[in-house]
Amino acid sequence: MAARRWRPRGSGFWPVLLMRQPYGRAIASTVTYAHPAWYAAQGYQVVVVDVRGRGESGGQFRGFAQEASDGADCVRWARHLDHANGRVGTYGFSYQGLTQVLSDGSVPQDFPDALAPAHCGLDERCHWASEGGAHWWALGLGWALQLAAQGCARRSDGEGWLEIRRSLETGTFLQEGVNLLERHDPLGMGLTWLGREPAISEGWTCHQVPLELLRRPMLLIGGWYDPHLRGVLDLWRRSQAAGGDPWLRIGAWSHLNWRGGLDALQLAFFDRHLKASEVSMSPPGPLPPPLLLERLGDGAWRSPDPAAPSADAWWLRSQGLAAVRVDEGQLIPGVSTEGPADGAGACTLTLVHDPWRPLPGRGGHLGLDAGPVDRADLDARSDVACFSTPPLAEPLELFGQPELCIDVAADQASYDLCGALSVVAADGTGVRQWSTGVLRCRNNLSGLPQPRSLLFQPVLLALRPGERLRLSLGASSWPQIGVNSGDPDVAPGPVTHRHRVITLQFRLPGARLRLRSLASEGLD
Known part of the structure; x- marks a missing residue:
């Protein structure tokens, strides 16, 4: 698989931050995160990988189904990069969020030492494709067509790429999107999901996460205006049930608009769990509240008890x-x-x-x-x-x-x-x-x-x-x-x-x- 690496200046051994994504490693999720060069300047090696069948990586893209086996391989590989200190953290949102928690690893070295999944979930039906028994229409078609267009580009199908692009720009994808997917990405996740009954769980995939991974230090990021919020809350609940102690942040964010980003928080999280000279040492810095939610209406950050909803x-x-x-x-x-x-x-x-x-x-x-x-x-x-x-x-x-x-x-x-x-x-x-x-x-x-x-x-x-x-x-x-x-x-x-x-x-x-x-x- 193709990857790009950013390293700090000088010589030394540094922890690795790993991101695996399907959109082309040069983008590196900079729509929401600081550029990898910024993290490198803070003392990390940053590696962004094109997942199988995307970008310049070989193979056939099969969506989430391929990520468990590839995830464990990538973590093991990252641990042994030159100038790596043996510790690996993962970060990313949406598809890049889910790649962090899908793993068929069997030993501790197969799992990241700390992970920061954002805007993702395990249940393809409830966290990626539908709500209340109804398919996400505009969101589902828009994302599926983006992946289809990238497939066209990979095959050098310029006409197909342009047809999809025009449909998205003009809004006609809302009427013709299914037909476009049938022609340009008939085996893709998006069209497959649209063909399944969203009111029942039969036929849908809900991914399983190893308990060892759920116990690892985890920073979970969600947004009140993000369609994957319920998936983030599900991951938070699963981590707690497995004996983990996850951090949870939910802000007045949409999928792409994080209103200034979370890079400072994410850096503090990784510094705490990846930079201590020994695992047994107390990590640097004060311990922030494990749960902070931004209150809509006034922007105040609060730490309410999730088990105690308003009685109103x-x-x-x-x-x-x-x-x-x-x-x-x-x-x-x-x-x-x-x-x-x-x-x-x-x-x-x-x-x-x-x-x-x-x-x-x-x-x-x-x-x-x-x-x-x-x-x-x-x-x-x-x-x-x-x-x-x-x-x-x-x-x-x-x-x-x-x-x-x-x-x-x-x-x-x-x-x-x-x-x-x-x-x-x-x-x-x-x-x-x-x-x-x-x-x-x-x-x-x-x-x-x-x-x-x-x-x-x-x-x-x-x-x-x-x-x-x-x-x-x-x-x-x-x-x-x-x-x-x-x-x-x-x-x-x-x-x-x-x-x-x-x-x-x-x-x-x-x-x-x-x-x-x-x-x-x-x-x-």
């Missing part, structure tokens, strides 16, 4: 006009499991999804425009039901994974629930969206109300006095997920003439919004 909960109330008047639906505070005592607003709310004008998805963790956005114009649509709290009398902190439990009936066999949690400004001029969630509901053959659980992206959020929390509900989030046709014989995706109008009925008695623990299994 709200009941949904409306007289039936929450999809017509943005100020009519209410979120009624109450931690009781019996609902509002007065029973007011106990009704059914009707919402109509018109595929000719599907509700757009915007921002959040699944958007190509990932991040916080204003959604006041979306909430003003008549196919969006809004429920808001009264203006807050005092500050409020929300922490955990929001979950909406609600009974829903529909007149078609399949439909989607798409939710957003936002903060309405005290003066009412803005609606800042902080978290979103999607759920694809199938086999709705009876037309009777069925209990549904809609999970949102986890949050740590601060609200100020005068602000209001708002829940918005719709039936599409295009192009973040494909538009549901309502017809079991028509796959979700871009709208066609066969897409049906879908009428939803939300039963509000018992409908409840709450927050779940981030330390528990089943975040997906």
Whole structure:
């Protein structure tokens, strides 16, 4: 396999930082990290490897399936580089994050001495390809086509590369992306995932990590606006269960925008675990908190207990006009499991999804425009039901994974629930969206109300006095997920003439919004 190495000036023996990636080693993930030359100047050898079948490395690219065997080989090789001190750390995000934890090694020397995976997860279904039983549409196609274009370049297929590039630049990949993949990368991971049923685990791969590796020093990096956050939290939980003591950092970051980067933290982490002259020595520098999360809304860094989510909960109330008047639906505070005592607003709310004008998805963790956005114009649509709290009398902190439990009936066999949690400004001029969630509901053959659980992206959020929390509900989030046709014989995706109008009925008695623990299994 092809690799490029950066070394400190002068003579000596230094730890090695290893990155394995499929995008060409010259890039070296500088879209999010400092250049390897910077790490070399801090006293590290840095090696960036083209994974098998990518860049200038030989072989056929098979995606994640190849990385366990190649990973152990690369770590052993890096330990014995000239001028290496025998210690190896790994770093990288996304694909480069997962390559760090995939290993078929059997002895301690096969595993890195410290690793810093960012924005990745082990479950290809839940952490790479889908959410709530719906494929990531724009993200999934965009990434798959990027890999396909690189395959075209490797084969000197300039026409194929240009066709894919134009489709991505013009946005037509949202309609023609599947056909492009069938022509240019028919065996690739992206098309394979799109061909699998995302509502069930059968047929999908969930990678296993050796316990020894999970116990190694680990810096886990996630973002509130990154689609792989649940994968990072899963790795954190697995490491703790294996007896490890991982560091966890979650910031107001998207997949590519880290707002200044984490290189100083990463350097301190590797200095601590790779530069002590003996393993038994205390590493240099003060010990930072193992867990730090950036609070949305005010940017404060906090260390909350992941096993202790906010106890706040709200009941949904409306007289039936929450999809017509943005100020009519209410979120009624109450931690009781019996609902509002007065029973007011106990009704059914009707919402109509018109595929000719599907509700757009915007921002959040699944958007190509990932991040916080204003959604006041979306909430003003008549196919969006809004429920808001009264203006807050005092500050409020929300922490955990929001979950909406609600009974829903529909007149078609399949439909989607798409939710957003936002903060309405005290003066009412803005609606800042902080978290979103999607759920694809199938086999709705009876037309009777069925209990549904809609999970949102986890949050740590601060609200100020005068602000209001708002829940918005719709039936599409295009192009973040494909538009549901309502017809079991028509796959979700871009709208066609066969897409049906879908009428939803939300039963509000018992409908409840709450927050779940981030330390528990089943975040997906």
